[in-house]
Amino acid sequence: HGGLRPSDMHVPLLLAGPGVPHGKLTAARSIDIMPTILHLLGKPIPKDIDGRLGYFSFAAETSISDGTWEAACASANVALTAQKLVANGERAAFALCRPPGHHAHADLFGGYCFFNNAAITAQAFRDQGYPRVAVLDVDFHHGNGTQAIFYNRSDVLTASLHGDPDLVFPHFLGFEDETGEGEGKGYNLNIVYPPGTPYREWRKGLDIACERIAAFQPDALVIALGVDTFEEDPISFFKLKSADYLSLGKRIEQLKLPTVFTMEGGYDVDAIGINAVNVMQGFENKKQT
Template sequence: MRIHHSPDHALHHGRCELIDGQLQPCFEKPQRVEFILAECHRRQLGEVVAPRDFGRAPLARIHSAAYLDFLASAWDEWAAAGETVDLLPYTWPARTLRQVLPPTSLHGRLGYYSFDGGAPITAGTWSAAYSAAQVALSAGAEIASGARSAFALCRPPGHHAAADVMGGYCYLNNAAIAAQAALDGGARRVAILDVDYHHGNGTQDIFYARDDVLFLSLHGDPGFEFPFFLGYADETGTGAGQGFNLNLPLPAGSAWDSWSAALEVALARLQSYAPDLLLVSLGVDTFKADPISQFKLESDDYLRLGERLARLGLPTLFVMEGGYAVAEIGINTVNVLAAFDGA
């Protein structure tokens, strides 16, 4: 399995995020990728390759032009005002406020395009996010050319980003961009299986009214877990997308037995859909020692996950999402990929 990766990921290094009532160092940091790469090399998973540049057009198939313009220019506007600290929102268009087009001020636009205080914009955020999307597109192109599988080592992650909303460490939705590119390239149906601990609210929102992308997610119940406002079991799609969204929220403390039972429910639906391509939004923050998650998977469980996905017999694109137990993130991620390759 080839590993698509760009060193541009390190250009995005947020200093802090707003969490638990205070500003804290970001859990989403460059070391996450370095640990994964080191484990890929140690276990000789496959060749590491640089991404091709497909330009901005595939990004605009998912994200609005105004949102892309904002992401590309926000830091320069901030720096031109003499600022050097991370750019974080402090106000949002809540339900009681007027729902208007983006305000003219930078902070107004920042709040309009954000849903939390966990996605700081830094000098390198746009470059890193743009490159992460190119990584996903490059890995997808390899599968379109006949590869059985590929790994898009994306950072920043993407599954919380909607068409014109960032948050949860995510700016561009890498999996959604790759899925749309596959459809534009001739695929009829694509499935996205999101195994990150947190619900992929952005991916769900992007495809919620469509039947050419099946979205399946196993995650911490949003009744108690971020992102709180999406990811419930009764969200099944709308319009043409009715029945093409499956959420499987699970309680805190879920270990392999209950988690894998939910996985089988998702895979049964996936197989009946018969997709041309499977994208796996691969978050390993389901690990028992993850600092911001509450599931109890063991490192060996990720071997079982990889083996199970391989038995589907589908062309499979793995897109990196979350995982914040940095010391173990490489082991857990490569366990999935190596088991898939070896099955």
């Protein structure tokens, strides 16, 4: 209004500390930069509303608006409905969860995630008497929330295949030396890949993760299914092709476990449906349509 341009509302980004010159930022991004927040919980919760708004968030790109609570609850309930179907005898169920969930911690939201649908599903199996549950995250980004939730537990095995967190979101978790703590030591597996990874290399990590899951002998399996590993995904750097998702689904099926798929990332809007369906068809041993 009144001729005000969006650029008039921006101010230069000033960084305290060496190593991040302004030129590096402008070279890396042609759009606005939304910071990921390294946040330490345990400090007093602010009384001021501005402080409270950010206290439980670790990334500034995830906004809360009218309807967010209802959408997040509905997404979690979709996952729980899928879990109920499998617990009642279905071989597998796919939960089309929106918003996604695998970045959400028990006490933090971020990465477009509010409730961790995969973790909620795994815990539902545990609450219903399943002794062991495995969670396999095949999204391009590390499932930091799922890892954090189960990091000290030996009853839920977590495995994540993802881009190098030194280079991509969520940055502060997802390294291969993070294997669990306390009773959970050895029950968290991270497999990290560099830019340009094709399916033949990515598949090697998938086989390692599936072998670890098989050795764990879980009673149920949760797949955090992201298809942002696709070669044309705009915010990722893997090189999987649509046909590769058939192979992915077939490999998961070979575990022969009651399985719930929770939908996570995927940002090529023309391909996300094709690739997700291919995973399901591969799981059901059907050919690509």
